[in-house]
Amino acid sequence: MNEGEQLCDAARNGDAEKVKSLIDSGADVSHFDAEGLTPLMHAAKQGHASILAILLSAGAPWNALSPSNLSAGDFAMEAGHQDAYELLLNAGIQAELVLGTIARKENKNADSGHDYLEDRVSFSEDKIMDADSKAVMMAWEKPLMEAHAKAVCSGGGHILNIGFGMGLVDTAIQQYAPATHTIVEAHPEVYERMLRTGWGKKENVKIVFGRWQDVLSQLETYDGIFFDTYGEYYEDLREFHQHLLALLKPGGIYSFFNGLCGGNAFFHVVYCHLVSLELENLGYSTQLIPLPVKDCLGEEVWEGVKHRYWQLDTYYLPVCQSLEENE
Ligand SMILES: C[S@@+](CC[C@H](N)C(=O)[O-])C[C@H]1O[C@@H](n2cnc3c(N)ncnc32)[C@H](O)[C@@H]1O
Known part of the structure; x- marks a missing residue:
C-alpha cells in the first residue's frame, strides 16, 4: 500500500x-x-x-x-x-x-476571452438559452422571482432591477406598482425583446441598456434593488456590492439571485456564509429565507440544458438591509 x-x-x-x-x-x-x-x-x-x-x-x-x-x-x-x-x-x-x-x-x-453578451440567445416559453445550450434563465424560477420582488418592494418607492432575462422578477415588481421601476439589461436581443413586448411604454418603467458596470452613472438611489445577471462571476457580484452604498437608500432592501455554487450543498453553504460576511463588512445584514424548490424541479426541466446550475432542494433567498437600520 x-x-x-x-x-x-x-x-x-x-x-x-x-x-x-x-x-x-x-x-x-x-x-x-x-x-x-x-x-x-x-x-x-x-x-x-x-x-x-x-x-x-x-x-x-x-x-x-x-x-x-x-x-x-x-x-x-x-x-x-x-x-x-x-x-x-x-x-x-x-x-x-x-x-x-x-x-x-x-x-x-x-x-474572459468569451463574452456571452456578444452571442445569440434563443427564447422559448420556458427558458432563454445561450449559444452553448446553457440556460440564461428558466421558468422554474418564477416563484423565487416573485419572492424576490416581494422582498425588494416591501418598502414601496423606487425599485432597481439588474438583468431582465425572462422579465419574471420585473413582472412581479410591476404588481407592487412602484413609483419608478428601473431595469438594466445588457444583452441586445433581450433588450430588443423588452421593447417588442411593451416594457418601454410602461409609465413607471425606465430601461437602461448596457452592462451595469458601464451605466452606473445613469442610476439614482433606490428603495429596493435586485441583482441577477448571467455570464458573470462571484467577483462581479462582489464588485456590485461595493456600489450598494451609493445605490441603496437608507432603510432600503437589497436582494440577489442566490445561485452561488448551486450544484453542491456544502459549497453553497460556504458561499452563503461568505457573501453574508462580505456584505456585513460593507455594513449590511443578510437574512437567508429558506424556500423549498424540490417540487419545481422535475427531471424534464433540464432536458436539452447543458449545465444544471441548481441541484439543491432548498433555495436561500437573501434579504439585505443596512446594519444601521437594524440597530
Ligand atoms: C438570469 S437573467 C435574469 C432573469 C430575471 N431575474 C428574470 O426574472 O427573468 C440575467 C440577465 O442579465 C443580463 N446581463 C448579463 N450581464 C449583464 C450585465 N453586466 N449588466 C446588465 N445585464 C446583464 C442577461 O442578458 C440576462 O438577461
Missing part, C-alpha cells in the same frame, strides 16, 4: 499518530484512493474532527470532490457529524476569504 492509501486508512480509522507520521514522511494529503476519496473525506465520513484539523493544517484541500461530486463537508453534513462539519465549514470560508479572491480572479481572467 502506498503512503497515500495508508493516509486514507489512518484517516478513516481516526489514528492521529499515524496520520501525523505519514504527513511528516511526505504522504500526499490530497491523495485520491481507488474509490476517488481523499483522506479528508474519509475522516469527515467518520466524524474524526481532530484528524480533519491535522489534515487541513497540512494543506488538504477542503473543496476536493468525490466521483459523485461530494466534498468532505457534504460527507460530514450527510452523516450528521456536527463538529466535523463546522470545522470544514470554517476552513472553507477562511480559504475562500483569503485565497478565493486570487483563484477566482485568475479563473475569471482565463475565461
Whole structure:
C-alpha cells in the first residue's frame, strides 16, 4: 500500500499518530484512493474532527470532490457529524476569504476571452438559452422571482432591477406598482425583446441598456434593488456590492439571485456564509429565507440544458438591509 492509501486508512480509522507520521514522511494529503476519496473525506465520513484539523493544517484541500461530486463537508453534513462539519465549514470560508479572491480572479481572467453578451440567445416559453445550450434563465424560477420582488418592494418607492432575462422578477415588481421601476439589461436581443413586448411604454418603467458596470452613472438611489445577471462571476457580484452604498437608500432592501455554487450543498453553504460576511463588512445584514424548490424541479426541466446550475432542494433567498437600520 502506498503512503497515500495508508493516509486514507489512518484517516478513516481516526489514528492521529499515524496520520501525523505519514504527513511528516511526505504522504500526499490530497491523495485520491481507488474509490476517488481523499483522506479528508474519509475522516469527515467518520466524524474524526481532530484528524480533519491535522489534515487541513497540512494543506488538504477542503473543496476536493468525490466521483459523485461530494466534498468532505457534504460527507460530514450527510452523516450528521456536527463538529466535523463546522470545522470544514470554517476552513472553507477562511480559504475562500483569503485565497478565493486570487483563484477566482485568475479563473475569471482565463475565461474572459468569451463574452456571452456578444452571442445569440434563443427564447422559448420556458427558458432563454445561450449559444452553448446553457440556460440564461428558466421558468422554474418564477416563484423565487416573485419572492424576490416581494422582498425588494416591501418598502414601496423606487425599485432597481439588474438583468431582465425572462422579465419574471420585473413582472412581479410591476404588481407592487412602484413609483419608478428601473431595469438594466445588457444583452441586445433581450433588450430588443423588452421593447417588442411593451416594457418601454410602461409609465413607471425606465430601461437602461448596457452592462451595469458601464451605466452606473445613469442610476439614482433606490428603495429596493435586485441583482441577477448571467455570464458573470462571484467577483462581479462582489464588485456590485461595493456600489450598494451609493445605490441603496437608507432603510432600503437589497436582494440577489442566490445561485452561488448551486450544484453542491456544502459549497453553497460556504458561499452563503461568505457573501453574508462580505456584505456585513460593507455594513449590511443578510437574512437567508429558506424556500423549498424540490417540487419545481422535475427531471424534464433540464432536458436539452447543458449545465444544471441548481441541484439543491432548498433555495436561500437573501434579504439585505443596512446594519444601521437594524440597530
Ligand atoms: C438570469 S437573467 C435574469 C432573469 C430575471 N431575474 C428574470 O426574472 O427573468 C440575467 C440577465 O442579465 C443580463 N446581463 C448579463 N450581464 C449583464 C450585465 N453586466 N449588466 C446588465 N445585464 C446583464 C442577461 O442578458 C440576462 O438577461
